[in-house]
Amino acid sequence: MVKKEIDSNRLQQLALGLPPIIENNYFPLIAKNLKNHGLLDKIKTWEYGSKTTLAALKNGEIDLALLGSIDPLSDEGIHTEEFDRQPFAIFVSRQHPLAKVKQVYFSELKNEDFVLFKDGFIHNQAFNLLVTRNHLRPRVVFRSNGTHSLMNLIAQGVGIGFLTSVISPLRDDIIKIKLLDQDLPHFVTSIAYRRSHIFTPLQQEILTEIRKSLN
Known part of the structure; x- marks a missing residue:
């Protein structure tokens, strides 16, 4: 029962990996947009460096990440969308x-x-x-x-x-x-998520608004 409640709670939010530099320089605009759409309180942030965040993304601890790298990420299991360098x-x-x-x-x-x-x-x-x-x-x-x-x-x-x-x-x-x-x-910055991850409608809505904020 407890596990079901935890799983249910997680489906009602999006766990977002947000390295500090990306949080400071790109997230304010994202946060404003998410707040305007009533979605800001639906995300839970994970704030570590990009290498640590990528590991968390791969092992399923987070659903989505904004990552920094020195080359475009090339990992068969991870979908990436570069938004700045x-x-x-x-x-x-x-x-x-x-x-x-x-x-x-x-x-x-x-x-x-x-x-x-x-x-x-x-x-x-x-x-x-x-x-x-x-x-x-x-x-x-x-x-x-x-x-x-x-x-x-x-x-x-x-x-x-x-x-x-x-x-x-x-x-x-x-x-x-x-x-x-x-x-x-x-410093290449990208949206990243596991290709195997199935987004809930709420998570997909959040992802759409994050993309709009960064384009």
Whole structure:
């Protein structure tokens, strides 16, 4: 009986995987649209990095996800719909010497201290790709799960950040710097769900409104 009640409750909502950066930069518009259609209280969000969220999607813990990747996702069991892609950038304190330049090659950062995300975030995959290409041994002085926490550390000069350029610092003590490297990895954002998942009418309605919000 308890299991039936749990299953019934789940069918009356949609479990949505929402990595923090995607939540901060894309979800407000989605939330407004869902609220206008009386659907916002019908979703339950799962807020972890994209790699962790993809694993949860594959094992059925969530029904739908908005994911970040550095390449279009290719998994036979997962249907994806790309809705945006943005290059990665460097974020520094306004007091940092790099704040005076508008663009930089990743190889020029070999002597910098970095503050980065913890495991489970696609940013690390892009960062490690550039590290390998440039034969660097970066000094990572701190890792965090939160964008806000990283921004505070960057502003205080603890280290420089490596983040998707979709992020706007929204503060005047942090400068975003363009990377000049060729074949720069991009932060690709996609709607994703299991091909085997059968959406209830309510879940399908939510998916339709999410698509409308992102197009």
